[in-house]
Amino acid sequence: MSDFLNIDPTTMATQMAQYDVMALKNALSTQQSTLKSQQTALSALKKSMTDFRSALQGLNKVGEGVLKNSATVNQDGFLTATASSSASKGAYNIFVEQTAAASQTAFENLTDDEVSNASGSMDITVNGETLTVDMDSVNSLSDLANAINRSDDNPGVTASLMRSEDGAVTMMLSSDETGEKNAFTLDTSKVSNMSDGALDETTLTEAKDAIIRMGNENGPAMRSSTNKFSNVIDGVTLEVSAAQKKGDTPLQLRVGTDQSATQDQLQQFVDAYNALRGQLDDLTKSGSDGSGRGAFAGDSGINALTQQLNSMLRTDVDGNRIADFGITADKDGKLTLDSEKLNDALDQNPEGLSTLFNGNGGLLKQMDKSLDGYLSSANGMLKIRQDTLDRKDTQLSDKADQIQARYDSSYQRYLKQFTQLQSVMTQMNNTMSMFGIS
Numbered sequence: 001m002s003d004f005l006n007i008d009p010t011t012m013a014t015q016m017a018q019y020d021v022m023a024l025k026n027a028l029s030t031q032q033s034t035l036k037s038q039q040t041a042l043s044a045l046k047k048s049m050t051d052f053r054s055a056l057q058g059l060n061k062v063g064e065g066v067l068k069n070s071a072t073v074n075q076d077g078f079l080t081a082t083a084s085s086s087a088s089k090g091a092y093n094i095f096v097e098q099t100a101a102a103s104q105t106a107f108e109n110l111t112d113d114e115v116s117n118a119s120g121s122m123d124i125t126v127n128g129e130t131l132t133v134d135m136d137s138v139n140s141l142s143d144l145a146n147a148i149n150r151s152d153d154n155p156g157v158t159a160s161l162m163r164s165e166d167g168a169v170t171m172m173l174s175s176d177e178t179g180e181k182n183a184f185t186l187d188t189s190k191v192s193n194m195s196d197g198a199l200d201e202t203t204l205t206e207a208k209d210a211i212i213r214m215g216n217e218n219g220p221a222m223r224s225s226t227n228k229f230s231n232v233i234d235g236v237t238l239e240v241s242a243a244q245k246k247g248d249t250p251l252q253l254r255v256g257t258d259q260s261a262t263q264d265q266l267q268q269f270v271d272a273y274n275a276l277r278g279q280l281d282d283l284t285k286s287g288s289d290g291s292g293r294g295a296f297a298g299d300s301g302i303n304a305l306t307q308q309l310n311s312m313l314r315t316d317v318d319g320n321r322i323a324d325f326g327i328t329a330d331k332d333g334k335l336t337l338d339s340e341k342l343n344d345a346l347d348q349n350p351e352g353l354s355t356l357f358n359g360n361g362g363l364l365k366q367m368d369k370s371l372d373g374y375l376s377s378a379n380g381m382l383k384i385r386q387d388t389l390d391r392k393d394t395q396l397s398d399k400a401d402q403i404q405a406r407y408d409s410s411y412q413r414y415l416k417q418f419t420q421l422q423s424v425m426t427q428m429n430n431t432m433s434m435f436g437i438s
Contacts, residue, residue, distance in 0.1 A: 007425075009418035017411035024403050032396055039389055041283050041295030045302070046375070046382050048279035053371045055272035056364045059265060065358035066269065067350055068261035071236055074252040079212075080239050083255050085354050087235030093250040095213040096240045100178035100227045103207035105186075106162075107171045107199060112140040114198040123187040124148065126175065129155035135191055141171050148173075157184050175207060179225025183207030210240050216250050257350045259343050266342065269357075270327065270335045273309075277333050280306050301381055306333075308370050315363055320349070320356040322363070 059066050063084045071081035078096045118135040125131075131153045138144045145159035156176040163169050175182045183206075188199045210227045213219040222232050229238040236255060244251075284302055287293030296302045313322060313329060322328075326341035346353065357363050374381045 007418060007422055009415050009422055012418045013411050013414035016414040017407050020410045021403050021407045024406070028396065028399055028403060035389065035392055035396060037295050039393075042382065042385055042389065044279060045283055045296070048276045049371055049375055049382070052272050052276040053368060053375060055268060056368050056371075059269060060358055060362075060364040060368070065354055066262065066265045066364075067346075067354045067358070068258040068265060069235070069255060069350075070258040070261070071253060071255045074254075078240065078242050078244055079251050079253070080241070081253055081255075082237050084235045084237075085358060087233070087255050089256050089350075090233070090254075092233060092253045092255075093215050093219075094238070094253055095215075095217040095219065095248070095250045096211075096242065096244045097213055097217065097221070098208055098211040098243050099240050100210040100225060101205050101208040102175040102178045103183040103203075104172060104174040104205040105184075106202045106204055107173070108202055109195075109198050109200055110141065110171050111169075111198075114194050115140055115144050117193045118191055120190045120192045122191050124155065124157055124173075124184055125187070126155035126157060126184045127181050129153075131155055131157070141169055145171060155184075156182060172204075177225070178207070178210075178227070180207050180209050181225055212238070212240060213250075217244075217246060217248070257346050259346050262346060262350075262353070263337070263339055263342055266325070266327065266337055270337050274334050277306075277309070277335075281332070301385075305370070305374060309367070312363060312366050312370065315356075315366065317356045317359055317362055318352075320352040322356065324349075325353055325356070 063086070065085035067085045069083035069085065069087045071083040071087070073079050073081060079094060115135070116139045118138075120135050122133045122135060123130050124133070131148065131151055133144070133147050133151075138147050141161055145161055148154065148157065148159040158174050158176055160172045160174070161169050162172055173184065173186070175184055186199075186201065191199065209223045209225055210229070212222050212229065212232070214222065214232075222229060227240045229240075232238060233253075233255070236253075238253075280302065283294045283296045284299060284306070285291060285294040286297050310329075310333060313335075315321070325345045326338035327335055328338070329335055355362065359365075372380070377383060
């Protein structure tokens with residue numbers, strides 16, 4: 001009888017309530033573990049696919065591609081050149097006649113007093129656009145410079161003040177951009193109350209276009225308002241830095257394939273593809289070899305992506321295939337690059353590499369489009385999968401709440417029952433003691 005009196009209703013209620021929901025909690029735990037594995041796998045897959053897509057886009061930028069060209073000049077100090085993927089092999093002779101310059105003028109006789117006394121207006125015009133400065137609103141050289149520099153109508157000039165050791169201040173007016181079309185003109189005909197010569201200009205630099213000549217110093221002239229020439233040779237940007245002297249030998253420019261840089265580009269593609277393929281293989285493995293079953297084993301959607309990638313690797317674009325440029329797949333679908341075969345192909349058909357990878361129907365665009373069906377934030381497969389997992393997560397949370405509610409109900413019921421039992425046993429014990437029964 002005393003054993004029953006030692007019963008703790010709270011402990012018994014807890015144990016019995018836990019037993020009531022044990023099967024439900026075990027089932028929920030299994031479902032939550034499966035869900036967590038799927039969420040982790042989906043995140044890993046999304047990262048791998050996003051990384052691969054970033055690599056594809058990096059290899060398919062406007063003006064840049066898998067094929068890398070180099071442009072070299074036989075002399076330093078006059079001309080630099082860069083070649084895009086679209087540049088063709090060639091050798092060119094170029095003579096740098098003149099570099100571009102901005103116009104710059106000094107006003108050595110202009111003082112604070114002259115500006116303070118002035119009235120009327122002054123017009124500054126650049127390339128057809130005019131800034132009108134109200135001389136009545138400025139009282140010093142500093143005010144005048146600020147009125148020019150801070151005006152919303154500034155057409156492209158900068159005023160600056162230069163101070164000499166003796167304290168004299170000279171205002172400088174400079175075009176913001178080089179080239180003859182960006183030269184400024186100053187109209188002071190409407191300015192009054194200034195001393196004669198106060199607005200006399202000293203030309204420090206005349207606005208000039210850069211000029212190069214093709215062939216030699218007497219060849220066809222090409223002009224640019226800047227020191228850059230982008231349309232002289234297709235796919236090549238030239239930038240001049242110093243003029244040659246008359247009689248100098250023309251510079252020799254050679255444009256050709258940069259095999260080392262191109263190999264690096266292709267290796268980036270190979271590495272990025274293999275990283276994605278490795279992730280796909282890991283997530284879809286059947287586990288038959290004892291290595292463990294992947295979270296997406298047997299998943300038709302993920303298997304379809306693998307098949308699409310395999311198919312695209314066999315793509316023929318205008319007669320060009322990846323195998324022609326030294327890229328082959330092993331039995332597991334991983335890619336390798338044969339640099340010797342690549343270099344041989346680049347010697348014979350560099351344009352074919354650009355067509356294959358960067359053309360309108362090229363491999364990179366095809367793969368990027370295929371990935372969009374999975375990565376689209378609106379209706380991509382991974383977005384749909386994530387939404388499904390999120391709903392399942394919510395459902396499991398609701399189920400956990402239901403199990404907790406069932407546990408709480410059972411606990412209260414058992415606590416009441418065991419408390420009543422303990423009370424009855426105590427009463428019976430007290431009654432028996434009255435009759436000497438122990």
